[in-house]
Amino acid sequence: MSVVTEETTQPCPQCGADIRADGRFTLWCASCDWNVDPQRPQEPEGRLERAQRALARRYGDKLLAEVTAGQALQARRDVPALLAYAIALAVHATTMVLVVAGAWFLASGWGGLVPGVFLLLMAWALRPRVKRLPDDAPVLRRGQAPELFALLDEVAMVAGTRGVDAVVVNAELNASVGTVGVRGHRVLTLGMPLWEILTPQQRTALLGHEFGHYGHGDTRHGMVVGTALRSLATWRYFFAPTADPTMLQMAVNVVSFVPYLLVHGVLRLLDQLTLHATQRAEYLADRVAARAGSTQATVQLMDRLLVIDSAAMMLRREANQASLRGRAAAVEARLAGLWQRLAAYMASIPEHEYERQRRAGALRGHSVDATHPPTHLRRACLLVGETALASVVTNPGRELKIATELADARGRVARQILRHGFHD
Template sequence: MGTAAEETTQTCPQCGAEVRADSRFAAWCAGCDWNVDPARPEEKLGRLARARRALARRHGEKLLAEVTAGGTLRARRDAASLLAYAVALAVHGLTVALVAGGIWFVVWGWGGAGMVPGLFLLALGWSLRPRLPRLPEDVPVLHRTDAPELFALVDDVAHVVGTRGVDAIAVNARINASVTSYGVRGRRLLTLGLPFWEMLTPQQRIALLGHELGHYSNGDTRHKLVVANADRSLTTWHYYFSPIPDPKPLEVFVNLLYIAPRWLVLGVLMLLDRLTLRATQRAEYLADRMAARAGSTEAALELMDRLLVADSAVITLQREVSGAALTGPRGSRRAEDRADGLWECLAADMASIPEHERERQRRAGALRGHSVDATHPPTHLRHECLLAGAAVPAAVPVDDDRERRIAAELTAARTKVARQILRDGFGG
């Protein structure tokens, strides 16, 4: 089911050195970095996105400099974070005021014209309301009775990083993992992207759990929920004040009226970014430390490397989707076989990626810096941050018997997600 590797040899056109490569990956020169990043994205960014990238770069490099100079990363809320929290609460307060004003107008003008502004304010407040995450309904969700061994592993890792376990685990078809709180009671949800889980070794999975649960122990999820909802409300406001395209004479006047509030909203959005980026990046560095504590420094570094080669996983899954489509309706048995073997194929392809391709991805990531993600520090800075301290062994070692039991508990979810990918395609 995989693609056979073939070694190729050529001369570097830049420095003349011999370049040995794997036919599945880009040929590049380790001596002069020729072709190290052939697919570097050229993004056209707006003013807000450019400002976010610039701030992220400054904060990420400053934090790293503090750590490598002997400083420490601490789970704390500095003045900027507290001010961001206050700004977020003010944004939510405006939403509450709109709702309260709407109720007053409706009650005061009941049955008359006064109800019109009241209903308008209520509708506006409803569109700006904070949203509490809920359990997903379109992917498998596991509870303790469904996967006791998986939850036991999560509990062990949670104990190591200084927090409690989760109440539910959702399994989806993404190359990602995350944690959040859901519902009014703030229950905990861990979301595991099954393609990501399956491309990791058992020890790397422990490091992944340590990283994600580390966000709980550092208090990031509670803080993020309030600020993220404020950011969403401000983004909605910015949309409402967007200029009307191809305006008529009256709409030109409306666009002029929109300029001041639109820039005010944009200013508050940029202020929130400035106040939260440092804390956001500190949270990622801290979560990486928790990953190392749970799964070992080596496993935490390998986990980051697996993220760097995620594009290879996407190609593997897309190739399997194409193969399943070619079987046609008469090949249902072959399609079932592909679903059953999808994860084994993905794991084998990931394990076969040569070290020189991993090194190319590391160098390409260093060149791109914050060009891909404005909130997470670049992988090469996260590497340096972990390596700045003493390497630590795994506090939660791999248990082969437990791994087999966890795999058995995930059987139904693995089959369901594999069939979903082969049926609907895979976008990453």
């Protein structure tokens, strides 16, 4: 399946150089960078947000300088990481204090009933929340997809860690790893739209990157610090002042103002302390991706992620067309070939759009996301030094078996997108 494209050439309004134009994408000039990033996000207005962006930018540049100088990136347990763990433990200890105090009040008799119940309810509301498997997405276990899990185990071995206990398939243009339940079962969340627009080696690189987070201990997403961040976010929500308050709500705002500032400050501090470790973890995960799927496939994966918005736009268009033509019949009619049409559309994206996204990313730096290094820096780190060959190579037979194991999930996700729309 192919996509018909029609490129034209026109002069740049700024420098007069010839511009190759594709009506589906932004018109820009490669000679003078005219209109290279027309939707560049504004710098955050808040002083703390600007400081976070500046710190992330400096640290990203420092990491790149280390790699360029031939220094090996290694996971570190430095002072900020130790402080982050100490703060996270203090957060959890606060919840335990509420439990103990509430129980003490209840044990003291009827006079302590009200404060005891109140403290226990607060402790329950602010308890560390562990993630659970979703109810609305396909979940695959080892017995259901032996070939897929065999591939995951091979990639995990390259990362120096163990495999996962379950694979959650959803409709996102993303992939991630995490833990669920109090026992910390490992889960890979695999966005089917992302999986379908990658080549087999790019998929292996993607899996290598995700397992790299396990292998190098991503602090922010760990059990201790991760649950503390979620608890602090819950506390901040409870103490947040009410907008346009009544007289009673205004009084509550006054009482909760100091606790809100305290919780907000601790949350920002914990966020800052884990920022360096999180950025370093991304670079380390990229190295694992290169060892698993090859440097070339990892670079291609990053380029594909640069144009991920095009995939989102195409899926929204597919869902809109299905909704305009009536529900059940239109969904079933467009269901066949959805993933092939998506892959064909992504394959038709011209090289000059990739180049525009690379240059736009370099201009934006950390203005979009301070926790992840900019793609152009990650790409540059990969291209420094010796090129890695793939440690895990699939073959057509294996790819067919994995596709068969994912067939039911592919159909369910496609039907979900066409029925309910695509939401990125």
